[in-house]
Amino acid sequence: MTTGSKETKENYIPSAEDSQQRGMNRREFVTAAGALLGTTATVGLTGANAQSAEAGKGSDVKRASPGHTETRPVTNGGPWDAALKTVREWDPKWAETCEKMTMNPWRKSVLPRKIIELISLALNAACTNLNQDGTRRHINAALDAGATRDEILMVLKMASLLSIHSCSLGAPILLEEAKAAGVQLAPRKTGEATPACDKMREMGQWNQAWDPFYELDPAWTDEFFATALGVYASGVFTPKEVELFSIALDASYTHMYAPGTRRHIKAALKLGVSMEEIMEVLKLCVIQGVQACNLGVPILAEELEKRRTRKS
Numbered sequence: 001m002t003t004g005s006k007e008t009k010e011n012y013i014p015s016a017e018d019s020q021q022r023g024m025n026r027r028e029f030v031t032a033a034g035a036l037l038g039t040t041a042t043v044g045l046t047g048a049n050a051q052s053a054e055a056g057k058g059s060d061v062k063r064a065s066p067g068h069t070e071t072r073p074v075t076n077g078g079p080w081d082a083a084l085k086t087v088r089e090w091d092p093k094w095a096e097t098c099e100k101m102t103m104n105p106w107r108k109s110v111l112p113r114k115i116i117e118l119i120s121l122a123l124n125a126a127c128t129n130l131n132q133d134g135t136r137r138h139i140n141a142a143l144d145a146g147a148t149r150d151e152i153l154m155v156l157k158m159a160s161l162l163s164i165h166s167c168s169l170g171a172p173i174l175l176e177e178a179k180a181a182g183v184q185l186a187p188r189k190t191g192e193a194t195p196a197c198d199k200m201r202e203m204g205q206w207n208q209a210w211d212p213f214y215e216l217d218p219a220w221t222d223e224f225f226a227t228a229l230g231v232y233a234s235g236v237f238t239p240k241e242v243e244l245f246s247i248a249l250d251a252s253y254t255h256m257y258a259p260g261t262r263r264h265i266k267a268a269l270k271l272g273v274s275m276e277e278i279m280e281v282l283k284l285c286v287i288q289g290v291q292a293c294n295l296g297v298p299i300l301a302e303e304l305e306k307r308r309t310r311k312s
Contacts, residue, residue, distance in 0.1 A: 078103045079120065079287050081133060083297040102287045110280045115241065117142035118155050119248045119281060123288045126159040128254040131291055154236045155245065161228055162249050165257055171212035185216070194222035196229055209259075243268035247281045253289060 077084065079102055088095040105116055117138050124134030142152055178184070197214060200206045214221045237245070243264050250260035268278055 077137070078106045079134070079290050079294075081137060081294045083294045086297050086301055087293060098290065102290055105280050105283055105287065108280070110276050111244075112145075114142060114145040114147050114151075115244065116280075116284065117145050118147060118151065119245060119284050120288065121152065122155050122159050122245050122248050123252050123285060124291075125156055126249055126252060126254065127163045128252065133294065134288070134291055150234070150236050154231065154234065157231045158242075158245055159249065161231065162255070164224065165255075165260070167213040168209055171216055174216065175212050192219050192222075194218050196222045196226040199229075200225060240268065240271050240273050243271060243273060244277065244281050247278060248285060251282060251285050253285060 080099070084095065084099065087098075105111065106113070111119075121135060121138035121142055123129065124131040124138055139152055194214075197206070197218070210221065246264040247261060247268060249255065250257040250264060265278055269275075
C-alpha cells in the first residue's frame with residue numbers, strides 16, 4: 001500500500017496485484033476465511049507454507065526475540081478512559097499497579113501499535129461484546145496509528161461474522177435432540193445451488209463442523225459463506241494478521257471459544273507467528289477486563305455524589 005493524502009488512505013481499495021505483494025493469493029484468501037470461521041486447512045500445506053514465509057516478509061507483525069525488553073512511550077490511554085483518573089484518586093496504589101499491567105502491550109514493541117489498536121477494536125466491537133465507548137476509543141487510536149478505513153471496516157466485518165459460532169454450537173444439538181424426539185425436517189426443494197459451499201469443498205477447505213447447519217438450511221449456509229468469502233477476498237490483511245485477530249476474537253473473555261482458539265493458535269504458529277506475538281494477543285484480551293472500571297466507576301461516583309447531595 002502506498003502512502004499519500006488522508007483521502008487516499010481512507011478510500012484505498014487493494015488491487016489483485018497489491019494482494020499478491022502482501023503474500024496472499026486466492027487460495028490463501030479462502031483459507032483465511034475458513035480460519036476465522038473454524039476450518040482446519042489441510043490441503044496444499046507445502047505450497048501454503050512457502051507462500052506464508054514470503055507473506056511474513058511484508059507483514060506488519062514484528063518478530064520478538066527472547067528476553068525482548070524494548071519499550072516505547074505511550075501516547076494514548078490504552079484500554080482506559082476517564083475512569084482511571086477517579087481510580088487514581090480513590091486507590092492510587094492499585095491504580096498504579098493496574099495501569100502498569102494494562103498498558104504493557106502499548107509500552108512494549110512486540111506488536112506494532114496499529115495492530116494493537118485493531119485487535120483492541122475487534123475485542124470491543126465483537127458481536128459478543130458490543131462496547132460502544134471502547135469501540136470508538138480504539139477506532140480513533142487505530143486511525144492515529146495509521147490504520148485505513150478499509151482495515152478498520154475489515155475488523156468490524158470479522159467481528160460480525162463471529163456470530164456463526166451460534167450455529168456451530170446449536171445446530172448439532174438441534175439435530176441430536178430432534179432425532180431423539182422423532183422429529184424430522186419438513187420437506188424442501190432438492191438440488192438447491194450452493195456455489196460458495198461447493199467452492200470450499202473443491203479447495204479442501206470445508207470443515208465438517210459446518211455439516212449440521214448445512215444439513216438444516218443449505219441455502220442460508222451458502223449465503224453466509226458467500227458473505228465470508230467476499231470479506232476475505234479483499235486481501236486487506238496478511239494471513240498472519242488474520243490469525244492474530246481470530247485468536248483474539250475466539251479467546252476473548254466474552255466468547256472463550258476453545259476449539260477456535262486452539263485452531264487459530266496452531267495455524268498462526270504454522271505461519272511463523274512467534275509465541276511472544278500470540279501471548280501479546282492473549283494479554284490484550286485480559287487487559288480489556290478494565291472495561292468493568294470504565295463502566296462502573298463513573299456510575300459509582302455519580303451515585304455517591306447523589307447521596308452526598310441529599311445529606312447536605
